[in-house]
Amino acid sequence: MRQIFLLLVFCLILSAPVHAAPVRVFCAEAFWCDLARGLGGDAVRTESILVSPAVDPHDFQVTPVTVRALASADIVIWTGGHYDDWIPPLLAAQPDPGRQDIAIADLVPDTDRANPHLADDPAAARALIDRLSASLTTRLSRHPAGAEDSVMIERIAREKRRYDRQFDALTGRLDALRTRYAGLPVAVGEPVGGPVFRALGLRVVDADFALATMRHEDPSPRDVARLEDALRGREVRAFVTNPAMRVPSVIRLERIAREAGIPVVSLDEFPPPGLSWQDWMTDRIDRLQRALDRHE
Incomplete structure (x- = not known):
């Protein structure tokens, strides 16, 4: 009887559906x-x-x-x-x-x-x-x-x-918005959003400053002065920040932008937990669109 039972178990194992492991x-x-x-x-x-x-x-x-x-x-x-x-x-x-x-x-x-x-x-x-x-x-x-x-x-x-x-x-959607925004100047505290900026045809005025921030380097005084002048003179349509890079130089520029009435847009490096990539992208574009449309 025990042998018959083992034979049945063996047959069940062989007949079980076989599929690839994840x-x-x-x-x-x-x-x-x-x-x-x-x-x-x-x-x-x-x-x-x-x-x-x-x-x-x-x-x-x-x-x-x-x-x-x-x-x-x-x-x-x-x-x-x-x-x-x-x-x-x-x-x-x-x-x-x-x-x-x-x-x-x-x-x-x-x-x-x-x-x-x-x-x-x-x-x-x-x-x-x-x-x-x-x-x-x-x-x-x-x-x-x-x-x-x-x-x-x-x-x-x-x-x-x-x-x-x-x-x-x-x-x-990005192609359609490009017809409205191509060539508009924006400033960034750290280079998040580059692919979307390129798709919209936006012109980043402070690329060297942003890259220095990303690399944890001190931007040149000339780059800092140019960016401050651009913000105070309302020469850009938005100032984009990365909330993961809350360094003193960027915080100071954010304050200057707000005082000048420049929209400040916070863009994460990637989606936070619980938010799909698709919804994150839609929200990202929405934020930029609202900022670009707000500045006169």
């Missing part, structure tokens, strides 16, 4: 994993390191938890372009021929290498979805196909089409 996706920044999870659903298991835009990614310190999380990943996603330079050394220290490493900056060849903020670049988000869609479909197809795997592949294709429609809508 693909383990590691992201340096949480919003990339949010996109991956929206695309892959149950086909992926994600783990993110930087989840709050209040943390400066340029200053992040690697921990043993980070090392272990990356070591077990099938796919590693990071911004690249010197935005999160702590990732490449970890990859080099833990080579894995079966792992796929995706640097977003490498997916968009026209990236401004001096300004690696890519969170609000629809082209970067679309490129990631394209790459992940192909990668996940290939990984699932390698596995002995079961009904569940086929459903997952169909879901990925469906979600990719949904993302494509959203990217098209965002790009269309």
Whole structure:
């Protein structure tokens, strides 16, 4: 009797549906994993390191938890372009021929290498979805196909089409607004929002000052004086700040902008927890539009 019971259990195990284990996706920044999870659903298991835009990614310190999380990943996603330079050394220290490493900056060849903020670049988000869609479909197809795997592949294709429609809508809105805002001058305390500024055709008047702030360097007195004059003279349509960079020089310029009646727009580096990338982008564009329309 015991032998018959064991034989039945063995047969049940063999006849159970076989499907691929979830693909383990590691992201340096949480919003990339949010996109991956929206695309892959149950086909992926994600783990993110930087989840709050209040943390400066340029200053992040690697921990043993980070090392272990990356070591077990099938796919590693990071911004690249010197935005999160702590990732490449970890990859080099833990080579894995079966792992796929995706640097977003490498997916968009026209990236401004001096300004690696890519969170609000629809082209970067679309490129990631394209790459992940192909990668996940290939990984699932390698596995002995079961009904569940086929459903997952169909879901990925469906979600990719949904993302494509959203990217098209965002790009269309930016193109339409460009006809109104192209050439308008804005100032920035730190270079967030670059992709959206370029899409709208806005002219950043203080690029050197903003880059110095990002690098934690002292801007030149000439750059500071020019920016102060531009704000006091109402020569810009908005002053854009990054709430993660509340340094004295930017706080002072923000005060000058408010005193001059210049709209101050606060833009996070990437979406905060609980807010989808799509809603964050819509809110971002809304804020800029209100500021640009308000200034006379």
